[in-house]
Amino acid sequence: QVFIQLNYLCCQCFEIMQCVKEPHRAQYGGGIIVNPGFDHNIKAWTVFGNGTIEERISNDGNRFIVARNRTRALDGFSQKVHLKKGLIYIFSAWLQLSEGSEIVSVVFKTNGSESVHGGHVIANHGC
Numbered sequence: 001q002v003f004i005q006l007n008y009l010c011c012q013c014f015e016i017m018q019c020v021k022e023p024h025r026a027q028y029g030g031g032i033i034v035n036p037g038f039d040h041n042i043k044a045w046t047v048f049g050n051g052t053i054e055e056r057i058s059n060d061g062n063r064f065i066v067a068r069n070r071t072r073a074l075d076g077f078s079q080k081v082h083l084k085k086g087l088i089y090i091f092s093a094w095l096q097l098s099e100g101s102e103i104v105s106v107v108f109k110t111n112g113s114e115s116v117h118g119g120h121v122i123a124n125h126g127c
Helices: none
Strands: 002-006 046-048 050-056 063-068 077-078 101-110 115-124
Touching: 046 050, 063 077
Parallel strands: 002 077, 002 101
Antiparallel strands: 046 077, 050 063, 101 115
């Protein structure tokens, strides 16, 4: 789960799932997420809900974040961002499972604490 704090919300969702070995480069030269590649450990990322988060590094050097000891489906990691009214934003994520398959969702949260479903995919191990 990824949670992003939104100031203004107008959401049009498109779900595209591709099975790729490595993440694509960020569109439009990058964005507003701080430390998106975990090059500085988990700086700027926080726990959302219960559990813990930690950085790990794969055998081939890919850095990633892990949410552990979760007790609810919405427990995970988050980052607060501020958006400007009238602009269009694109959200994408690259994820990998260690086993099985899971429904992975993104939820956006407004300043008024309203949760807005941003989409979901069924992630499969080995894909």
